[in-house]
Amino acid sequence: MSTFTLNDEEIEFKPGQTIIEAAKDNGTTIPHFCWHPKLSISGNCRVCLVELENIPKLVIACSTQATEGMVVYSESEKTLEARNAVMEFLLINHPLDCPICDEAGECKLQDYAYKHSIGESRYVEEKTHKDKRVQLGPRVMFDGDRCISCSLCIRFCDEIVGEPELTFIKRGNGVTISTFPGKQMENKYSLNTVDICPVGALTNTDFRFKTRVWDLSSNPSICTGCSRGCNIDVWVINNEIKRLTPSFNKEVNSYWMCDDGRLNTFKHVNAKDRVDGAHLRKDGQLIKVSWDEAFANASSELKNITNKEIAFIGSAFSTCEDNYLFTKFAKDVIGCKNIDFIRHTNPDFGDELLRQNDLTPNTMGAELTGVSPKQGGLNLDGIVQGIKSGKIKGLFIMEDDLLEAYPELEKSLPSLELLIVLSSNFNKTTAFADFVFPAATFAEKNGTFINFNGRVQRIKPAVETTDLDRSLDGMAMSRLDKFGTSFDRWAIGNKHDARASWKIISGLSVLFDKKLKYKMSENVFDDMSKSIDAFKGLDYDIIGKKGVLLKDKLNEVTQTV
Amino acid sequence: MEKIVLPDIKDLHKIEVYKANDGYTAINKALSQSPDDLIEQVKKSGLRGRGGAAFLAGLKWSFMPKTNDKPKYLCVNGDESEPGSFKDRQIFELNPHQLIEGTLITCYAIGAKTAYVYIRGEYHKWIKLFQDALDDAYEAGFVGEKMKETFNTDFACEIYIHKGAGAYICGEETSLMNSIEGQRGYPRVKPPFPAQNGLWGCPTTINNVETIANVPKIINKGWEWFSKIGEPKHPGTILFGISGHVNNPGVYELPSGTLLTDIIYKYAGGIPGDKKILCVIPGGSSMPPLRGDGIEGVKMDAESLKAAGSSIGTGGIIVMDEDTDLVKVLARIAKFYYHESCGQCTPCREGTSWLVRLLDRIGQGNGSSHDLDMLIDVASNIEGNTICALGEAAAWPVRFMVSRFRDYFEKRVKKEIVLPVKNKVHSMRDTAFPLDSP
Ligand SMILES: Cc1cc2nc3c(=O)[nH]c(=O)nc-3n(C[C@H](O)[C@H](O)[C@H](O)COP(=O)(O)O)c2cc1C
Ligand code: SF4
Ligand code: SF4
Ligand code: SF4
Numbered sequence: 001m002s003t004f005t006l007n008d009e010e011i012e013f014k015p016g017q018t019i020i021e022a023a024k025d026n027g028t029t030i031p032h033f034c035w036h037p038k039l040s041i042s043g044n045c046r047v048c049l050v051e052l053e054n055i056p057k058l059v060i061a062c063s064t065q066a067t068e069g070m071v072v073y074s075e076s077e078k079t080l081e082a083r084n085a086v087m088e089f090l091l092i093n094h095p096l097d098c099p100i101c102d103e104a105g106e107c108k109l110q111d112y113a114y115k116h117s118i119g120e121s122r123y124v125e126e127k128t129h130k131d132k133r134v135q136l137g138p139r140v141m142f143d144g145d146r147c148i149s150c151s152l153c154i155r156f157c158d159e160i161v162g163e164p165e166l167t168f169i170k171r172g173n174g175v176t177i178s179t180f181p182g183k184q185m186e187n188k189y190s191l192n193t194v195d196i197c198p199v200g201a202l203t204n205t206d207f208r209f210k211t212r213v214w215d216l217s218s219n220p221s222i223c224t225g226c227s228r229g230c231n232i233d234v235w236v237i238n239n240e241i242k243r244l245t246p247s248f249n250k251e252v253n254s255y256w257m258c259d260d261g262r263l264n265t266f267k268h269v270n271a272k273d274r275v276d277g278a279h280l281r282k283d284g285q286l287i288k289v290s291w292d293e294a295f296a297n298a299s300s301e302l303k304n305i306t307n308k309e310i311a312f313i314g315s316a317f318s319t320c321e322d323n324y325l326f327t328k329f330a331k332d333v334i335g336c337k338n339i340d341f342i343r344h345t346n347p348d349f350g351d352e353l354l355r356q357n358d359l360t361p362n363t364m365g366a367e368l369t370g371v372s373p374k375q376g377g378l379n380l381d382g383i384v385q386g387i388k389s390g391k392i393k394g395l396f397i398m399e400d401d402l403l404e405a406y407p408e409l410e411k412s413l414p415s416l417e418l419l420i421v422l423s424s425n426f427n428k429t430t431a432f433a434d435f436v437f438p439a440a441t442f443a444e445k446n447g448t449f450i451n452f453n454g455r456v457q458r459i460k461p462a463v464e465t466t467d468l469d470r471s472l473d474g475m476a477m478s479r480l481d482k483f484g485t486s487f488d489r490w491a492i493g494n495k496h497d498a499r500a501s502w503k504i505i506s507g508l509s510v511l512f513d514k515k516l517k518y519k520m521s522e523n524v525f526d527d528m529s530k531s532i533d534a535f536k537g538l539d540y541d542i543i544g545k546k547g548v549l550l551k552d553k554l555n556e557v558t559q560t561v
Numbered sequence: 562m563e564k565i566v567l568p569d570i571k572d573l574h575k576i577e578v579y580k581a582n583d584g585y586t587a588i589n590k591a592l593s594q595s596p597d598d599l600i601e602q603v604k605k606s607g608l609r610g611r612g613g614a615a616f617l618a619g620l621k622w623s624f625m626p627k628t629n630d631k632p633k634y635l636c637v638n639g640d641e642s643e644p645g646s647f648k649d650r651q652i653f654e655l656n657p658h659q660l661i662e663g664t665l666i667t668c669y670a671i672g673a674k675t676a677y678v679y680i681r682g683e684y685h686k687w688i689k690l691f692q693d694a695l696d697d698a699y700e701a702g703f704v705g706e707k708m709k710e711t712f713n714t715d716f717a718c719e720i721y722i723h724k725g726a727g728a729y730i731c732g733e734e735t736s737l738m739n740s741i742e743g744q745r746g747y748p749r750v751k752p753p754f755p756a757q758n759g760l761w762g763c764p765t766t767i768n769n770v771e772t773i774a775n776v777p778k779i780i781n782k783g784w785e786w787f788s789k790i791g792e793p794k795h796p797g798t799i800l801f802g803i804s805g806h807v808n809n810p811g812v813y814e815l816p817s818g819t820l821l822t823d824i825i826y827k828y829a830g831g832i833p834g835d836k837k838i839l840c841v842i843p844g845g846s847s848m849p850p851l852r853g854d855g856i857e858g859v860k861m862d863a864e865s866l867k868a869a870g871s872s873i874g875t876g877g878i879i880v881m882d883e884d885t886d887l888v889k890v891l892a893r894i895a896k897f898y899y900h901e902s903c904g905q906c907t908p909c910r911e912g913t914s915w916l917v918r919l920l921d922r923i924g925q926g927n928g929s930s931h932d933l934d935m936l937i938d939v940a941s942n943i944e945g946n947t948i949c950a951l952g953e954a955a956a957w958p959v960r961f962m963v964s965r966f967r968d969y970f971e972k973r974v975k976k977e978i979v980l981p982v983k984n985k986v987h988s989m990r991d992t993a994f995p996l997d998s999p
Contacts (some may be wrong), residue, residue, distance in 0.1 A: 039751065042750070042905075043750035043906070043948060044905045044906045045906070045907055046906050046907045046908055046946055046947065046948075047907075049946060057945050058945065058946065060750070063750050063752075071913050082942075082945075085908065085942035085946065086907050086908060086946065088942070089908050089910075089911035089912055089915075089942070090905050090911065091905055092911055092914075092915055093911055093914065122935065123915065125915065125918035125919065125922065126918060128914055148907070148912065149904065149905070149907075167745075168745065168904070170904070171728070171730075171901075171902065171903050171904045172899060172900060172901065172902035172903065172904045172910060172913065172914075173899065173902070173904065173910055173911065173913065173914040175903075175904030175905075175910065176902065274793070453589065
């Protein structure tokens with residue numbers, strides 16, 4: 001292994017690595033704006049200037065390759081002077097409008113101004129003004145004054161998405177970002193530019209001005225928009241999700257996520273049509289009742305239908321734990337063989353980068369946990385036919401909208417004797433349900449998804465329900481969560497009366513002979529890992545933060561982004 | 562004294578006249594030798610680049626890889642946009658075939674089959690003149706496929722003219738390559754250097770027009786002959802373009818090492834109205850200015866000027882007489898680099914705007930001694946911290962002008978100097994170019 005000296009410490013490097021990369025691998029961050037591990041080197045910000053022994057001019061650590069025996073100083077007086085100078089330059093024409101800037105609190109320029117700057121300005125001249133509030137595309141807004149011309153956004157579009165949409169225009173101090181004439185930035189990943197923009201120059205039109213970021217809590221989770229299973233952080237204030245951002249996972253999504261996943265997978269959590277508490281139909285109306293009453297009525301009605309006349313529809317939107325108990329309930333409790341789930345695909349959704357045509361997060365999980373017809377049972381088509389023909393009299397649906405997927409069932413659903421639906425939101429199917437149990441969303445429970453590649457990944461709650469407690473259930477707490485009182489406006493947010501589907505099923509099973517009793521989703525998983533080969537040897541700790549490949553997938557080539 | 566690049570031969574731009582004066586014999590001679598031999602000769606001749614940095618031409622050529630896995634290119638830099646620099650256009654106009662012949666020899670020496678001559682966009686006239694000459698050379702079979710027949714060789718070389726679009730920065734070698742490729746004129750981060758990774762990622766050599774125009778004579782008359790002209794460490798003649806407050810501005814081809822005062826007084830006819838010299842910039846506006854009272858004995862070659870605290874640059878001498886408003890001059894120079902900064906890297910993009918605003922304020926009479934310190938500080942913070950040398954080009958004039966003329970600038974901010982009413986940057990207007998003359 002080759003080595004060089006960084007700040008009097010000998011560090012190892014791989015051939016071809018630059019100083020900044022080698023330093024990073026050894027736990028030292030050399031300050032930088034324009035460098036990104038996944039993008040080409042532009043060398044334009046000049047913050048990473050470092051001193052090399054016996055070389056009079058400073059060099060940039062992002063483009064200078066490490067060589068054996070090289071002696072590098074990233075904190076020497078000369079380096080600090082240059083860094084201070086560059087920071088001063090970056091700030092002279094910057095509007096310094098942090099108090100009204102969305103980026104404040106997570107702004108690299110702000111952070112660096114504290115860390116690497118002299119802390120005061122010598123600049124008394126007029127500042128350069130550039131265009132503000134430029135809508136670059138449907139989802140991204142640009143503020144020219146704040147831009148530090150690092151070109152990360154341009155390189156992202158060019159190199160990661162492969163759709164050049166942005167460019168610098170003008171020159172010198174007038175340089176600014178623009179789309180090409182007559183074009184918009186509308187690539188399917190455009191919002192990642194907001195994440196990598198070190199300043200508040202690019203903002204997310206869906207999120208800007210909604211809140212101050214330091215008032216948000218963030219919890220790790222998985223995007224439910226497709227079977228890629230991008231790793232995300234869920235940002236919450238007052239128990240409402242405000243945004244999702246990608247979090248790095250080399251094996252899954254690198255640093256990125258798509259705009260659809262980011263914008264369209266969480267709005268239902270905060271939506272007005274949430275099912276709040278257990279509901280049953282009385283005199284044609286769905287009314288809210290106690291859980292006990294709903295369980296008692298549902299179980300007795302379930303017992304009235306023979307196991308041949310009932311069918312179960314699980315869900316690739318639900319976790320493995322949910323589907324596992326769902327299958328167990330159908331098979332072992334009810335003794336029903338008619339069980340399947342709806343596949344949601346869109347041949348136009350997928351692409352080469354991240355997006356998959358399978359629009360659910362857990363198809364493989366539903367398959368592996370046995371959500372498929374048992375010998376002699378009906379599959380989805382059979383179930384749908386059975387509903388139409390009247391052969392199926394009772395239906396138990398978990399976290400899916402059957403009527404949305406099969407509009408032709410509109411006439412037959414009302415004639416079912418029993419329709420039990422576990423759902424987070426009211427939808428077309430719940431409109432005909434006899435029982436609606438409020439299912440917790442992905443953001444309100446623990447569990448696992450298996451992505452298209454066979455990687456098991458954990459989701460964790462970020463939003464409280466009446467069933468979950470932010471501190472007891474180990475959710476991250478924002479400043480407001482920690483220090484507020486229950487009288488504060490931002491502390492009275494909605495908590496829905498909802499439970500994870502596995503928990504609902506477990507509660508229902510108690511009224512049957514065979515009881516499916518589990519305390520936590522983790523216990524469900526442990527049980528799964530004992531009874532299903534693919535999960536053997538796994539537990540939540542082993543799955544950890546980045547997930548693991550299922551054993552039978554390990555030998556297959558994994559796709560690294 | 563013999564002139565190498567711009568000899569006094571009437572109609573030399575015409576191909577027959579050039580041929581009649583040993584034209585296109587050097588390429589013939591070169592083709593009978595090995596490329597390495599040629600590089601060696603140019604190295605030994607001591608020819609140094611005339612584009613600003615005075616880098617040894619032969620040495621630069623020797624950086625080109627010997628392998629042939631990728632095409633190689635030569636770029637001939639005729640962007641000539643530095644204020645005070647106007648000598649390459651004389652070559653396009655008066656001796657274009659020598660440039661063409663030099664280009665062919667250089668291509669052969671470095672293994673390139675394609676050369677781009679990059680000409681400043683505003684040089685419409687000289688682009689046309691050079692294109693005419695190039696057409697004639699193609700016609701005569703000296704360039705392109707026909708070369709093989711003409712010179713009985715298997716070497717052939719194409720020469721293209723690439724017109725700039727009006728950006729000084731495109732004279733910087735890597736920016737020039739981006740410009741030829743059709744990219745934004747952004748200088749590239751070095752390393753990799755052009756010899757490894759130049760035009761379209763291929764090995765490329767870039768030389769100034771004047772540098773290349775010297776090559777045929779070196780081959781024809783031998784490196785020893787060339788190395789004995791002028792100063793040994795920077796041999797040959799140099800095209801000195803002199804402008805400003807002199808009676809006879811223009812381009813003078815003189816041996817390197819000619820006294821600056823000789824150029825000003827003997828060749829350019831002295832200062833209008835016999836005024837004293839306040840300041841001289843010896844190598845184009847980006848080079849450190851010299852005090853008028855300190856130019857006695859200063860010789861015009863790279864080493865001597867370095868010793869005198871400046872640089873030969875492009876040999877563009879700008880003379881300013883005692884009535885010149887140096888604040889205005891410096892503000893104008895700073896504005897040029899501010900305007901021409903490509904805006905890619907932080908210190909230059911932001912720092913040039915700061916310099917301009919400081920200087921404008923001082924020019925408006927609102928400056929202080931502290932602002933002069935700031936000028937030096939800001940300039941020093943740009944210097945050495947940028948992607949390309951435009952950073953230095955912007956910083957040097959400011960840093961050196963203010964520090965070398967501190968007395969003058971102090972008096973100006975304290976309003977102790979009363980400028981003559983008619984004082985303009987062109988204070989010589991009335992004397993040198995009387996407005997009422999026909
Ligand atoms: C901002 C900038 C502008 C330049 N403009 C020119 C130019 O117009 N012509 C030129 O020959 N060299 C110019 N140069 C120098 C070139 O980068 C390069 O060094 C030169 O063309 C090499 O030729 P030479 O070795 O023959 O001198 C410029 C350099 C910089 C930094
Ligand atoms: S908009 Fe942001 S990412 Fe793009 S160049 Fe400006 S600062 Fe960099
Ligand atoms: S690619 Fe799929 S998982 Fe990733 S963000 Fe988009 S929808 Fe979500
Ligand atoms: S120094 Fe100036 S001209 Fe050169 S790359 Fe940087 S910004 Fe562009």
